[in-house]
Amino acid sequence: MRPLRSSLVLAALAVASLAACAKVPSEAATAKATAPLTRTAGSSVEAKPVAGTPEARAVDAIHALEPRAVVEHVSAAPIPGFREAVVGGQVTYVSDDGRYMFIPGPGGALYDAQKKDNLTEASLSGLRQKLVQQIPASDRIVFAPPAPKHRVTVFTDISCGFCRKFHSQIAEYNALGIEVDYVAFPRAGIGSDDYRQMVSVWCAADRKKALTDAKNDRPVPQRSCKNPVDMEYDIGQRSGLTGTPMVIADDGTQLGGYVPPEKLRDILDQMDTKAAPAPTAKPAG
Known part of the structure; x- marks a missing residue:
């Protein structure tokens, strides 16, 4: 399993993915999918959930992977055991224990927030x-x-x-x-x-x-x-x-x-x- 190798590489993956020309005709979808971890503080009001709640653990998990991310909203997800968070205008999903985060859509991935592993990349890289x-x-x-x-x-x-x-x-x-x-x-x-x-x-x-x-x-x-x-x-x-x-x-x-x-x-x-x-x-x- 390949670690994310610090926030530097995670940020590089997120930002550099924007620095790419999409396959025709999906450019708008690609840009939207790769944007969530690049939105910086000051661009929106961040959610402040009560400490110790699944919502707070979701925010902490996102910040563990990308400290610059602004979590605008967090609430119960449509599936049990997960919170739904909005980051940079896109929905992401975080397990209630704060361990896993899933970014859906093209360019999305499943992350282990504790180990800072991109589990999707670990599978795809081989x-x-x-x-x-x-x-x-x-x-x-x-x-x-x-x-x-x-x-x-x-x-x-x-x-x-x-x-x-x-x-x-x-x-x-x-x-x-x-x-x-x-x-x-x-x-x-x-x-x-x-x-x-x-x-x-x-x-x-x-x-x-x-x-x-x-x-x-x-x-x-x-x-x-x-x-x-x-x-x-x-x-x-x-x-x-x-x-x-x-x-x-x-x-x-x-x-x-x-x-x-x-x-x-x-x-x-x-x-x-x-x-x-x-x-x-x-x-x-």
Whole structure:
């Protein structure tokens, strides 16, 4: 089970998910679903339930996961054993003992508030890792420094503004030791103009140049060949992609949408620290 690795990563997941272009046509739904943990104090009046009640435990659980969240309302849920809370205009559900919180909708998840575990991500990351590993290196467009410290796989689209912003900083990611492996996800779907342009990119003799040109509205000659775009699009859908870019660590953890270079480096460093084995204690004497 993968811990949330502190509020930094939870906040990064929530905020970065907003920094993504949704699959057509669900952009509004995606933005609404990823907003609840990003609303800050001062934007609304927070509920103040009586201490020791299930309502108070619900508020405490939400704050344990994201201290900045403003809980606007909390009451009994339609199902026994849960409270219903409104955070940032969206309903979330918290168990009466304050242990579990469920955010419904696209991009939602089930959390263990005590352990600060994203239980949904823990389940999906293993599946996502296996799916992404099916994509051969030869089918990726790789931008890497000479000796990368980290690697991420990024599902990208050529027309998405956040994908373009990410790529405009590719030299910064590389300078921080991050290898970026791009795979294709045409948001408009198979057969769209976006799809045909991405096929041309993946069929180009110099795919790195073609991808950079496409993301900067420079013409890319139309080409057709045996290509992985359909396969990568299918893997993106099966991996739970809700918007592009989708940044995935080597262990399958989804790190969000657009994440600035230094923040991404910090998250990856923190993940490495958590994954490192504890030092062996020296015998006494």
